[in-house]
Amino acid sequence: MTRILAAAALLLVAACGQHEGHDVAANEAAEAPAAPAAADSVPSLDGDWSVASIDGKPVGSGSMTASFSGGKANIASGCVRRGLTYTQKRNVVSFAVDPGGSANCEGRGTSAEHEAAYAALQGATIAIFGKEGKEANLSGTGGNLALERR
Incomplete structure (x- = not known):
C-alpha cells in the first residue's frame, strides 16, 4: 500500500x-509585445487615370480618361463626361449615378465604347491594383474596366 x-x-x-x-x-x-499593425497596402483610386481597356478590348491611348477625387468620379471621352459618386474601402468599391457631374457634346450622343466604360464603372464592386498602384482593374456586374495612372 x-x-x-x-x-x-x-x-x-x-x-x-x-x-x-x-x-x-x-x-x-x-x-x-504585439506586432505593429500592417500599413494599409491597398492604393486609393484618387487621381487621374487613362482607360486602357473595356472588357479586355483596348481603348486608344488617352482617348478616354477617368478621374476620382473626394467621392466623385468622372469618365470622359472628348467633350462627353459621365459623373458618379463612389466609395472605396480597401478593394471594395461602389458607384452611384451623379447626373450633376455629366455633360454631353452639343447635339452629339455618346459612343458605344464610352457607354460600355460607364456601365463597367457603374457596376464595379471590386478594385484590384497592380504595379504598385499604377494600374487598377475595376470589375462587377457591368464588366471590367482596366485603368492606368496618368
Missing part, C-alpha cells in the same frame, strides 16, 4: 509540475 501511495504522490507532483509550465508559457505569450 505504501508503494501505491508513493507512486500516486509522484504522479500528482509530476502532473502539477506540467500544469505550471503551461501557465507560464500562456502568461509569457499574453505579455509578449
